[in-house]
Amino acid sequence: MSDTHAPAHRPQDLDDAIAGGVGESPLRPDGTLKVRGDFAYSSDLWAENMLWGATLRSPHPSARIRSVDIGPALRSPGVHAVLTAEDVPGRNLYGLKDIDQPVLAEDVVRYRGEAVALVAADHPETARRALDLIEVDYEVLEPVVDAELAAHDDSLPKVHPGGNTVRYQPIVKGDPEVTADVVVSGTYTVGMQDQAFLGPESGLAIPAEDGGVDLYLATQDLHTDRKQTAAALDLDPELVRMTMSGVGGAFGGREDLSMQVHVCMLALRTGRPVKIVYDREESFFGHVHRHPAKMYYEHGATRDGDLVFVRAQLYFDGGAYASKTPVVVGNGTTLGVGPYDVANVSIQGWGMYTNNPPCGAMRGLGAVQPAFAYESQMDRLAEALDMDPVELRIRNAISRGDTTPTGQVLDYPAPVAELLRRVRELPLPEAPAAGAEPDIRDLPGGASNTTHGEGVVRGVGYGVCIKNICYAEGADDFSTARVRLQNVAGEPLAMVHTAAAEVGQGLVTVQQQIARSELEVERVNIHPNDTSVGPAGSSSASRQTYVTGGAVQAACRAVRERLLAITAERFGEPAAELSLSGGKIVSRESGVLADIAEVLGSEAIEETREYHHRETFPLDERGRSERAQVQHAFSAHRAVVDVDTELGLIKVVQLDCSQDVGKAVNPESVVGQIQGGSAQGLGLAVMEEIQVGEGKIRNPSFTDYLIPTILDMPPMNVDVIERGDPNAPYGVRGVGEPPTISSTPAIVAAIRAATGRDLTHVPVGPEHIIG
Amino acid sequence: MDFLRPAGWSEALEAKANHPDATPIAGGTDVMVELNFDHRRPETLLDLTRIEQLREWSRTERNGVPTVRIGAAVPYARLIEELGTTLPGLAMAARTVGSPQIRNRGTLGGNLASASPAGDGHPPLLASNAEIELESVRGSRTLPLADFFTGVKRTDMAPDELIAAVHVPEGTGPQQFSKIGTRNAMVIAVCTFAVALHPRRRGVGTGLGSAAPTPRSATEAEEFLAGALAEDGQWDDPRPLPASVTERFGELVARAAAPIDDVRGTAGYRTHALHVLARRTLSWAWDEYRSGTELSGRQRCA
Known part of the structure; x- marks a missing residue:
């Protein structure tokens, strides 16, 4: 890329030095910039001579395209x-698992919002107005909108030629017909949640002289984007160069392509840089959401409270394109009994095509929905048995050495019972002083002044969950790190280069901490994420500290080995006797031999390493697999909730969490992940739902798609324990997803305790409570 | 798009007369959202931010009643800070508007001009029998707020008129405001209710929001309560209100509503919630009245 074409806002430079190694909590280098509003996000990109792209989207959930007339739009000035x-x-066509989604619709549109045409113009408003001039003649068709019906009614229209089932997966363990003393059953539904990342989809494509294109963008996975984009552009992947720009949140919503191919097509066609930025409304149509689900559950137990069986049928609405639906079915079914040891299991899961908005990756992928159901069932079972709900969970908790429903033996710590005991012991909120005037902001309704205490009842509830970490069922989602150690002005400087997306989770800090600890140097820089290094895989499945952390560790150790070999040769000491400490090379025999910088001289040592997690294997037709998943993580929540039982309004008073993280590489970031995940789970519990009617989103805005504010998210007691996984680098266990999963059922359980209502749908709304 | 920036009020009225289609903009918290969402593409924007007098409020007297005249561009934050004791109901409503940033920018005049059925400022103004002062190059006129709203986002304003001010009689008794939203801050109302006791004229004022195509008062409820209070000699010798009175008041308020089902809530829930809010706000206002202060600056909310 020549300098004349360089974007004025370069990708965020995150090479500010930080202090601290593994186990410490250095401040993140981008933190101050973000708080001050100085951080450049991908939507801030700009290039000389740049055009603006816009996307025409289908107004219909299902229609045949009879014709498209672009003439009037093309003749429009600008x-x-x-x-x-x-x-x-x-x-x-593109897609993460099934390659089934058109870049631009051809003869049919399958959802409201599907991209049909693109415009590049010299001003964003000109581009938007030109969209109105494109004439598309649609033959409107009856949409398929009910996933459960789609699974069983062959007379429904086929959304795709191959039928409406994306994946069907049964899991059978033990005797599926066994009977039990006490049986409880229920039907549960989960609404469509949005990732609600704050930075909308955006990218800047710059055509290159070699016929390729440079794309600056916000994404979760540069290489998977590149592979799909190159195929759509019919270019050698080497000619599609991608550089990460400031990412304003992701949570799964940036795993699928959005503007990537579109903006590159416009840039290559016009020969000019082109930028696309979605506005908030378009963003709701431009990315996938969490799968809504309907789940039928039946739990059987002995009179003493030992689980005998769990049977379930899970229906996931994947919407118009497959995206991550196969994985949602895999996770939902394999984790469908929760973190419990159950001898007899029969679970069936369906992931369906419909003409609803496409659903795909979101934090807690496929594990969020069944957790709401199985934890609701555990409470219902406790009530039927007249048992304490925490005791019932502890009694049935899975632990190390137990076998999951797929036949996988947990060969690492699984401290589920311990987490439940610990979260129960965390301090409860103090009761307000007698006679004290309550501050309305502490009550349901908050600043809206709806109660001064009238109708308010407090409830306490618990939830615990299991989530698999990394990709599963045979995927080899490895990561790559390149580490370069050199002498800069008499000091050793390590440069870490990966393609692993910093999406806000703190990976940029973690990589530096690992390099600092492994190489015993003060100064570590992070190279901007791009495709000039090998793949890192997606920042999803709570996997980056595990796999990219593992790759950085491995690359650092390879660099260290070479450094020690050079030293050994130069000083005539066996390499095995040498180690690094405080920027120096130390011999066990003779103490400090030399500064690292001195040994490096003008030479740089560079090593690239891949990290592959343990092999996993696909499920067979009964859901069996020797090892379906790499690792499992667990968290337990306790929620204290005040409910205005007359108005159905809710104030979560306190939300506490105990979580096992294996090893906290950055303890403060770990707490931040737990707080953020818990807030997202709170959102699903009490307010976050994309309302879809006849295939159309009714609330595509932050005015009506509500996410929690500071008055909704209470203070937390966070209890982090470290029961290291011997199979993982540093013993780490994925952190980001579990708190999103177990917070939701804990909050709903607390609302049930306060109201006595069944509450079988999340989010719980006022009308569910006053019923 | 043309952007007109009059330096003074008469210049603004001239501009509006010459460009009757111009969209006035002050805080921009409604207009900019509509522009950003591409819901509106006005040919001309009329910027009112340079007109000093629109940002002033003053104490006056109208028909012998002490009244606050609030310039149309006074933002919510100042209603809270400067008028919290004089117009407590309005200040309570202002506290529920958006975020601190929105309250710094958004103005009372803008709230009225948008005429959303969900406008938070409208119910307390109705409960206080506020009037609105409209002006054009043709002259000035003042009309009761209840006559100002003519439909969903529609008002009685002529194309050449601008809102000059709102005239709010000073409270002589307790006032309350409540708003239902499914989030504890920064939320568009599912429904709102305001009540004001007017001991000096032995009257009751109410205002309902998000409950009908326009903000409205629950006249029957007002008359019922004023009658019940007078009948029992409650104004001079206040005692606890019988449950039958608060309950009936709630019923009549709910009956005054004509809500719809929408993405924020159902008609049934809105009706139910208004009943509860009417009961509760009346009991808070009455408790405050009983505690002896005719005009109280005290408020329960933060």
Whole structure:
């Protein structure tokens, strides 16, 4: 890329030095910038001579395209290109698992919001107005909108030629027909949650002289984006160079392509840099959401409270395209009994195509929905048995050495019972002083002044969960790290280069901490994430500290080995006797031999390493697998909730969490992940739902898609324990997802305790409570 | 798009007369959202931020009643800080508007001009029998707020008129405001209710929001309560209100509503919630009245 084409806002430079090694909590280098509003996000990108792209989207959930007339739009002043499906240079299909989604719709549209045409113009408003001039003649069709019906009613229209089932997976363990003393059953539904990341989809594509394209963007996975984009552009992947720009949150919503191919097509067609930024409303149509689910559960137990069986049928609505639906079915079914030891299991899971908005990755992928159901069932069972709900959970908790429903033996710590005991022991909120005037902000309704205590009842509830870490069922989602150690002005400097996306989780800090600890140097820089290094895989599945952390560790150790070998040769000491300490090379025999910088001289040592996690294997037709998943993580929540039982309004008073993280590489970031995940789970419990009617989103805005504010998210007691996983680098266990999963059922259980209502749907709304 | 920036009020009225289609903008908390969402593409924006007098409020007297005249561009934050004791109901409503940033920018005049059925400022103004002062190059007129709203986001304003001010009689008794939202801050109302006791004229004022195509008062409830209070000699010798009175008041308030089902809530829930809010706010206002202060600056909310 020549300098004349360089974007004025370069990708965020995150090479500020931080202090601290593994186990410490250095401040993140981008923290101050973000708090001050100085951080450059991908939507801030700008280049000389840049055009603006815009996307025409289908107004119908299901329709046949009879014709598209781009003539009037193309003739509009300021418009430089109008593109449709026939302009897609390569494969007009993409997808993370099943390659089933057109870059631009050809003869049919399958959801409201599907991309149909693109415009590039010299001003964003010109581009938007040109969209209105594109004439698409649709033959509107009846949409398929009910996933459960789609699974069983063959007379429904087929959303895709191959039928409406994306994946069906049964899991059978023990005797599926066994009977039990006490049986409880229930039907549970989970609404469509949105990732609600604050930085909308955006990217800047710059055509290159070699016929390729440079794309600056916010994403979770550069290489998977590149692979799909290159195929659609019909370019060699080497000619599609991607550089990470400031990412304003992700939570799974940036795993699928959004504007990537579109913006590159416009740039290659016009020969000019093109930028696309979605606005908030378009963002709701431009990314996948969490799968809504309907779940039928039946639990059987002995009179003493030992689980005898769990049977369930899970229906996940994948919407118009497959995206991560196969994984949602895999996770939902394999984790469908929760963190419990159950001898007899029969679970069936369906992931379906419908004409609803496409659903895919979101924090807690496929584990969030069944957790709401199985934890609700555990409470219902405790009530039927007249047992304490925490005791019932502890009694049935899975632990090290137990076998999951897929036949996998947990060969690492699984301290589920311990987490439950610990979270129960955390301090409860103090009762307000007698006679003290309550501050309305502490009551349900908050600043809206709806109660001064009238109708308010307090409830306490618990939830615990299991989530698999890293990709599963045979995926080899490895990561790559390149580490370069050199002498800069008499000091050793380590440069860490990966493609692993910093999406806000703190990976940028963790990589530096690992390099600092492994190489015993003060100064570590992080190279901007791009595709000039090997793949890191996606920042998802709570996997980056595990796999990219492992790759950085391995690359650092390879660099160290070479450094020690050079030293050994130079000083005539066996390499095995040498170690690094405080920027120096130390011999066991003779003490300090030399500064690292001195040994390096003008030479740099660079090593690249891949880290592959333990092999996993696919499920067979009964859901059996020697090892379906790499690792499991667990968290337990206790929620204290005040409910205005007359108005159905809710104030979560306190939300506490105990979680096993294996090893806290950065303890403060770990707490931050637990707080953030818990807030997202709180959102699902009491307010977050994309309302869809007849295939159309009714609330595509932050005015009506509500996410928690500081008055909704209470203070937390966070209890982190470290029961290291011997199979993982430093013993780490994925952190980001579990708290999103167990917080939701804990909050709903607390609302049930306060109201006596069944509450079988999340989010719980006022009308569910006053019923 | 043309952007007009009059330096003074008469210049603004001239501009509006010459560009009757111009969209006035002050805080921009409604207009900018509509522009950003592409819901509106006005040919001309009329910026009112340079007009000093719109940002002033003063104490006056109208028909012998002490009244506060609030310039149309006074933001919510100042209603809270400067008028919290004089117009407590309005200040309570202002506290529920958006975030601190929105309250710094958003103005009372903008709230009225948008005429959303969910406008938070409207119910307490109705409960206080506020009037609105409209002006154009043709002259000035003042009309009761209840006559100002003519439909969903529609008002009685002529195309050449601007809102100059709102006239709010000073409270002579306790006032309350409550708002239902499914989040504990920064939420558009599912429904709102305001009540004001007017001991000096032995009257009761109410205002309902998000409960009908326009903000409205529950006239029957007002008359019932004023009658019940007078009948029992409660104004001079206040005693606890019988449950039958608060309950009936709640019923009549709920009956005054004509809500719809929408993405924020159902008609049934809105009706139910208004009943509860009417009961509760009346009991808070009455407790305050009984505790002896005719005009109280005390408020329960933060």
